[in-house]
Amino acid sequence: MTGTDLPALSIADLQLLLRRREVSPREVIDSLRARIEAVDSEIGAYLSLDTEAAAKEADKANVDLPLGGVPVAIKDIINVMGQPCTCASKALQGYRATYNATVIRKLRTAGAIPFGKTNLDEFAMGSSTENSAMKTTRNPWDLSRVPGGSSGGSAAAVAADAAFGALGSDTGGSVRQPAALSGVVGFKPTYGRVSRFGLVAFASSLDQIGPLTKTVRDSALIMNAIAGHDSQDTTALNEPVPDYAAKLGNDLRGVRLGLPKEYLIEGIDAQVKAAINAAVNQMNSLGAEIIEVSLPTTEYAIAVYYVLATAEASANLARFDGVRYGYRAKNPRDVLDLYGRTRGEGFGSEVKRRIILGTYVLSSGYYDAYYLRAQKVRELVRRDFARAFEKVDALISPTSPVPAFKLGERVADPLQMYLADIFTIAARPPIAQTVIHKSSAQ
Ligand code: GLN
Numbered sequence: 001m002t003g004t005d006l007p008a009l010s011i012a013d014l015q016l017l018l019r020r021r022e023v024s025p026r027e028v029i030d031s032l033r034a035r036i037e038a039v040d041s042e043i044g045a046y047l048s049l050d051t052e053a054a055a056k057e058a059d060k061a062n063v064d065l066p067l068g069g070v071p072v073a074i075k076d077i078i079n080v081m082g083q084p085c086t087c088a089s090k091a092l093q094g095y096r097a098t099y100n101a102t103v104i105r106k107l108r109t110a111g112a113i114p115f116g117k118t119n120l121d122e123f124a125m126g127s128s129t130e131n132s133a134m135k136t137t138r139n140p141w142d143l144s145r146v147p148g149g150s151s152g153g154s155a156a157a158v159a160a161d162a163a164f165g166a167l168g169s170d171t172g173g174s175v176r177q178p179a180a181l182s183g184v185v186g187f188k189p190t191y192g193r194v195s196r197f198g199l200v201a202f203a204s205s206l207d208q209i210g211p212l213t214k215t216v217r218d219s220a221l222i223m224n225a226i227a228g229h230d231s232q233d234t235t236a237l238n239e240p241v242p243d244y245a246a247k248l249g250n251d252l253r254g255v256r257l258g259l260p261k262e263y264l265i266e267g268i269d270a271q272v273k274a275a276i277n278a279a280v281n282q283m284n285s286l287g288a289e290i291i292e293v294s295l296p297t298t299e300y301a302i303a304v305y306y307v308l309a310t311a312e313a314s315a316n317l318a319r320f321d322g323v324r325y326g327y328r329a330k331n332p333r334d335v336l337d338l339y340g341r342t343r344g345e346g347f348g349s350e351v352k353r354r355i356i357l358g359t360y361v362l363s364s365g366y367y368d369a370y371y372l373r374a375q376k377v378r379e380l381v382r383r384d385f386a387r388a389f390e391k392v393d394a395l396i397s398p399t400s401p402v403p404a405f406k407l408g409e410r411v412a413d414p415l416q417m418y419l420a421d422i423f424t425i426a427a428r429p430p431i432a433q434t435v436i437h438k439s440s441a442q
Helices: 011-019 025-043 051-060 102-109 152-159 176-182 216-226 270-285 298-319 335-346 349-362 367-391 414-419
Strands: 046-048 071-075 113-118 165-170 208-213 256-260 289-293
Touching: 011 025, 011 216, 025 051, 025 071, 025 113, 025 152, 046 152, 051 113, 071 152, 102 113, 102 216, 113 152, 152 165, 152 176, 152 208, 165 176, 165 216, 208 216, 256 270, 256 367, 270 289, 289 367, 298 349, 298 367, 298 414, 335 349, 349 367
Parallel strands: 071 113, 071 165, 256 289
Antiparallel strands: 046 113, 165 208
16 A cells, blocks of 8 residues: 555554455564564664564465564563573573464464564563673664663564564563553463463563553553463463453543642652643543552552562573573583583573572571562562452552653662662562572572
């Protein structure tokens, strides 16, 4: 179809053209590839693209399926068989996935075409994508700023019309925060809604896959495809999946929305405050009742998260030892030298910081004081939310206390970076199903 800027379309609008046979899936892939070629040298959203495989899939696509012929970009921490899966780490440079994640299988069943692996903070640890060992991703709205993270490549690709939609993963904000900083829609599903089989684990009691899209409807369409039970992930909920798009477009009469009083504190950027106020007014004018609620444990949420997430990461990342897959140090003297140098050379500094912190809080002398106590406070945080949800249907909250910041501005100060996760890290399931046992390390 001449005259239409295909890559600028939402998924829903693209589908209309595909179903009416006004464009072919092949034309869609070709126009998207041209857009990526035009903009991605500046933005750096993608780590790899397999155009040939995508073109083959496009030629076979059934456009009458729910996402028939729609290309979807994938964060490079989700396994797509035959494609690289680097987790933006030197530890997995050159590694290719040997199987498909369940979300990839489900996207294909819905007719979508996984196309392109996007940049991230190494092993999804970070909030700016600056911890990638591969490249810098820039915010398409202002190239001197970060796109957010860790799913910054997915967010930037969608914001730059270099993806129709993308998958990210969210442990403590990694879908929501980059979506907010890049001006797109990010949806973190409830833990268990989407199978994590084939997602490289960071903190297993928190990790969840979710969509980044141009519109809310598009997120609903992707959720309809990827949600649901999976026998390969024991944490995947065995509950019916609603039609996420069914209620879109209704007004908000009868809906009660909670505004946590601890969230509108000093230190929130004036632009963020203004955006929240505008959203509250809009929802109010659509009929929603706005009610103040309290989440008193907010001040502990960051500490709890950074104890539990690092503990789980230290256990999960033990597998990258140079024997099973990925990077292997050259000419090891013995097996300890192999492990030590492989990990020392393969991991970046943020990943090492977290492994060290996580190993420390699990060590026998500190397990009770840090890990176990954090598990208990996690339950208190959960109860705050449960109490709030007795009064309201949903909460309104900023995603990040600050808008997109400059590249290089915060990366040297990890604590400052962690503190900005305050609004996203408390959304979590009850006490970890995976309780890690005390380590014998001293
Ligand atoms: N920014 C948080 C962190 O660095 C969240 C990351 C994520 O959700 N993967 O841990």
